[in-house]
Amino acid sequence: MENSGGAGSPPRPKYRILQDELSDRIRRGVYRPGQALPAQRKLAASLGVTLMTLRQALRALSDQGLVVQEPGRGTFVTSPVAAYRLETLRSLADDLRAQGRDVATKVLSVEVRRLPSAVAASLGASDDAWGLRLERMRLVDGDPAIHQDSWVPEPYASMIRGEDFEVMPLYHALATLCGAAIASATEAIRPVALPARLAEILRLPAGSPVFSSERVTRSLDGAALVHDQAHIDGSRMLIRADRLARSMSLHWSLHQ
Known part of the structure; x- marks a missing residue:
C-alpha cells in the first residue's frame, strides 16, 4: 500500500490511502453489495495497518455511503449509490x-x-x-x-x-x-x-x-x-x- 503523496506534496494520511484502496475493491466487486467485510482485526492485519487506521478509513467510507457499520454485526457494503x-x-x-x-x-x-x-x-x-x-x-x-x-x-x-x-x-x-x-x-x-x-x-x-x-x-x-x-x-x-x-x-x- 503506497503511503506518499505526489512529488513536492506532503504525504497523504495512511487512512486516506487505505480508504481509496478499500473503495477501489468495492467498486471492482471484490467486496459485493450486502457482503460483510472481514472482521476489523483480521482485515487490519491482512492490510498491514493499525486498527485505529482501519477504523478511520471505515468511517470515511461510511460517510461516502459505500459501507454501513452495524454494532455487534460488522461492516457491510451498501448498494451502489447514485x-x-x-x-x-x-x-x-x-x-x-x-x-x-x-x-x-x-x-x-x-x-x-x-x-x-x-x-x-x-x-x-x-x-x-x-x-x-x-x-x-x-x-x-x-x-x-x-x-x-x-x-x-x-x-x-x-x-x-x-x-x-x-x-x-x-x-x-x-x-x-x-x-x-x-x-x-x-x-x-x-x-x-x-x-x-x-x-x-x-x-x-x-x-x-x-x-x-x-x-x-x-x-x-x-x-x-x-x-x-x-x-x-x-x-x-x-x-x-x-x-x-x-x-x-x-x-x-x-x-x-
Whole structure:
C-alpha cells in the first residue's frame, strides 16, 4: 500500500490511502453489495495497518455511503449509490449517467399552454405568457425515481416543441436549437408529502416522503430558460454536503 503523496506534496494520511484502496475493491466487486467485510482485526492485519487506521478509513467510507457499520454485526457494503451533483449545471439525468447509472426518460406529456402564474413569476414572464410544458418520469436502474415538470417560455418553446425528449435532453435542445448557453441556476429543495396525482406514477403510496426540487436555469444574458419542478423519491434519497475551506458542494445520494 503506497503511503506518499505526489512529488513536492506532503504525504497523504495512511487512512486516506487505505480508504481509496478499500473503495477501489468495492467498486471492482471484490467486496459485493450486502457482503460483510472481514472482521476489523483480521482485515487490519491482512492490510498491514493499525486498527485505529482501519477504523478511520471505515468511517470515511461510511460517510461516502459505500459501507454501513452495524454494532455487534460488522461492516457491510451498501448498494451502489447514485449522486446528483447540485454544484454542476448538467441535468440530473446527465449526472446520473456519468456515474454509470441506467437512466431512462419517459415523456408523459408535451404541450404549449399558458404559464401558471407562479411559473410565469419565476421566469419573469407576463401573466398571459405561453410556454412549453414537458412532463417526464425518470427511471433509474429500471425503477421510477423522479417525476419532473419543466416549463420553457417563448420564443424557445416553439423552437423545441417537436423534439423527441425521450432521446433529446432538454438542455441539449436549448443549446443546439436555440443557441441558449446555460450560465447559472438556482435551486430550492424541501421535503413534502407525495401528492396523490403523482403516487401512481412513482409507484408509491400517496403521502410518502419525497423531495421537492424547484430550479430556475438562466442563460448568459440572465434570461430564464427553464422552470423545473421535480418530485424525488425521499425514501431512497439523502442529501450530502462536502464542506471545504472555501467552498461547499451538495450531492443527491440515491440508495437502491
